[in-house]
Amino acid sequence: MTITLKTGADIEGMRIAGRLASEVLDMLTEHVKPGVSTEQLDKLAHDHIVNVQGAIPAPLNYAPPGYTPYPKSICTSINHQVCHGIPNDRPLKNGDIVNIDVTVIKDGWHGDTSRMFIVGEGSIAAKRLCAITFDAMWKGIAKVKPGVRLGDIGHAIQTFAENQGFSIVREFCGHGIGRKFHEEPQVLHYGRPGTLEELKAGMIFTIEPMINAGKREIREMGDGWTIVTKDRSLSAQWEHTVLVTETGYEILTQSAGTPPPPAFITDAKAVSA
Template sequence: MINVKSSQDIEYMRMAGRLVAECHELLAEAIKPGITTLELDKMAEDYFKKNGAVPTFLGYQGFPNSICASINGEVVHGIPNHRRLEEGDIIAIDLGATLNGFVGDAARTHGVGNISETAKKLIDVTRESFFKGIAFARQGYRLSDVSHAIQCYVEANGFSVVRDYVGHGIGREMHEDPPIPNFGKPGHGPRLCQGMCLAIEPMVNVGNYDVEVLDNDWTVVTTDGSLSAHYENTIVVTGESEPEILTML
């Protein structure tokens, strides 16, 4: 069942979303060659707790950290560790905060120092595909209209959309109905209406879309070893006008 949020619910989600956006900016400034993903994780955890929020990911279904840190060919759910980032890496940071009982969730992919032209294009296309998708996140459109727009943009730029992992509804829980694929034919799925809160999150590979899970039971990687990028925001459908992005400043 899709939970339509009240105006008070949405206000609480704005507050959680703002913390998420601020934390992403904090980490973006810290991402440089030599820093470890565990150091980034500690920064995020401290920031949320200092501001009265709970790191949503910490302990979620047993996940051991406050952020997901996925490097190069890691698609999602990378576990922070003592690995130091190197010049030319790309890193996707996914994080969430729970405040007043509601969740904000967003992901960004960053280059570490100087990166390849392919990596730059991948990051840019992944981000832009999100905005192509949410152009259809308006009252009256179908959910798959969002999915289709994302897929078309990504594939037109020569990349592939991950099939095995999708976006989701969001509110009091991080993962609520409906699941939101980043691919598919238009005109299908639930009709969007005002007050729906959605986490739209394209995951895009340079190579094919096949992925697998490592032995740690969390980290998802591309099977062909190609680079992958991730971009996500929590949004609310406002009606026939553009959706409101809750996790951007």
């Protein structure tokens, strides 16, 4: 396994790409409401990335081996959709939850982040799932520093989510990122402490747990991309791109509208760019 350690110049490029990705979500926030289709959100995002940011939407025509090219510029996964939902003309309804996943390429660097949105008035159960998933992501991020192992991150996320009565999707994981959309290492959201690769300063990867209200089993829809829960239970996901620093971590996907860390994150230095 070859894990690329980023240089100072590389990190600066990744900070810019990460901020731009987060700013797309800032821009979309006011548009996520009942009656708006995910196709409309996709067009807004595409036009902003290309025309305002001078960047490239990484998902558009992305085609890993065995996949047909992805047809849109963002991923929108609604309710029981786990990930890789393709934007379409179905209007969002009051009470829907939707994950919007944005990856931009700027000057060759990839910035990758996602947030959950509750459309109109969400149920107590939906709000709790989204909140616990956000906290689970941060439980993983809080572990990041040189010398820690990837299994420590996965274990922190898994134990927190399962103690809340939720389940972790295991077929998809976080990933290294840089000049390529997906690089080594794979970042599992479950695992055993003290296992897998050791973190070193200069590593950049995503932490993006997918957490189900019901069972963890999933299936792929006929479009070849959209993943759903087998039991049709709600699923939520949050994602940040994270840099391992000499003393801890830095969130690279930050902007003015980024939701602040939860109260249990007390090291303010670690989360400021």
